[in-house]
Amino acid sequence: MSVSRSVKWGDLLGMRKIETVEQMPEEYKNTLIKVIYALASTEFASVEQHQPWINQGPTSEDRYIQAQIAADEAHQGFIDSRLLRSFGPEGEEKAANLLKLRMGEHLLSAFNVPFESWVDVCGFCFALDLVAWYHLRAMENCSYAPLAREMTTMVGEERFHASFGARRIHDIVRDPEYARLCGATKSDAQKTVDKWYPQALDTFGAADSKFSTMAVAYGIRRWGNEELRQMYKADIDAQIKAIGLEVPDPQKGRKIV
Numbered sequence: 001m002s003v004s005r006s007v008k009w010g011d012l013l014g015m016r017k018i019e020t021v022e023q024m025p026e027e028y029k030n031t032l033i034k035v036i037y038a039l040a041s042t043e044f045a046s047v048e049q050h051q052p053w054i055n056q057g058p059t060s061e062d063r064y065i066q067a068q069i070a071a072d073e074a075h076q077g078f079i080d081s082r083l084l085r086s087f088g089p090e091g092e093e094k095a096a097n098l099l100k101l102r103m104g105e106h107l108l109s110a111f112n113v114p115f116e117s118w119v120d121v122c123g124f125c126f127a128l129d130l131v132a133w134y135h136l137r138a139m140e141n142c143s144y145a146p147l148a149r150e151m152t153t154m155v156g157e158e159r160f161h162a163s164f165g166a167r168r169i170h171d172i173v174r175d176p177e178y179a180r181l182c183g184a185t186k187s188d189a190q191k192t193v194d195k196w197y198p199q200a201l202d203t204f205g206a207a208d209s210k211f212s213t214m215a216v217a218y219g220i221r222r223w224g225n226e227e228l229r230q231m232y233k234a235d236i237d238a239q240i241k242a243i244g245l246e247v248p249d250p251q252k253g254r255k256i257v
């Protein structure tokens with residue numbers, strides 16, 4: 001998607017996009033820092049989750065893709081940190097702090113959970129990288145031009161991670177040779193979908209959120225928390241069913257509603 005010069009939705013509709021922190025009203029700035037920090041908090045956390053699995057995949061392609069995913073997440077962490085630092089001392093402190101956090105300390109629950117098996121690695125990519133793709137798509141062509149420009153590469157990276165996960169969960173269920181290489185069965189695929197599904201739905205945040213409404217009004221995000229969660233849910237539910245697995249109860253295991 002190309003990046004427009006003017007704001008495409010919300011209260012600033014039709015205005016020239018914001019290019020620098022100096023141009024931002026205080027509330028816009030605070031909302032944007034929160035959005036970028038939440039995104040940034042997932043990137044190095046995700047590298048930490050993937051790192052032990054880079055050389056564990058059952059095929060050479062799996063090993064290459066794991067290394068690529070870890071590299072992409074580190075790339076996104078680097079970009080997000082650079083954006084955070086552009087906010088001055090407050091952002092610099094946030095960016096520096098992210099480098100110190102380890103599993104168990106990350107902002108979003110899904111990124112504090114280790115991968116237990118190769119099937120679980122695939123389940124995470126299937127469910128959570130698709131979440132990431134929806135979150136990034138919501139910021140495509142957003143009102144902060146430097147962020148909008150970064151989305152042109154990051155959206156494609158997440159699409160790649162999510163489609164890898166979807167393909168491998170499909171293969172574990174439908175391709176006996178791949179299932180044998182993984183030493184896994186259909187019930188293992190169902191187990192990992194059940195594990196990540198509530199985590200994935202929770203990442204969209206509270207349905208009733210002033211912050212989410214403001215992010216949409218300022219043109220930073222295209223859709224609010226609940227709308228984005230429902231878009232994601234319709235997509236992943238259809239994919240789970242097409243593979244031949246059961247869609248988990250959307251209320252079960254949820255912490256954020």
Ligand SMILES: [Fe+2]
Binds near residue numbers: 046
């Ligand atoms: Fe990411």
Ligand SMILES: [Fe+2]
Binds near residue numbers: 073129132157158161
């Ligand atoms: Fe990803």
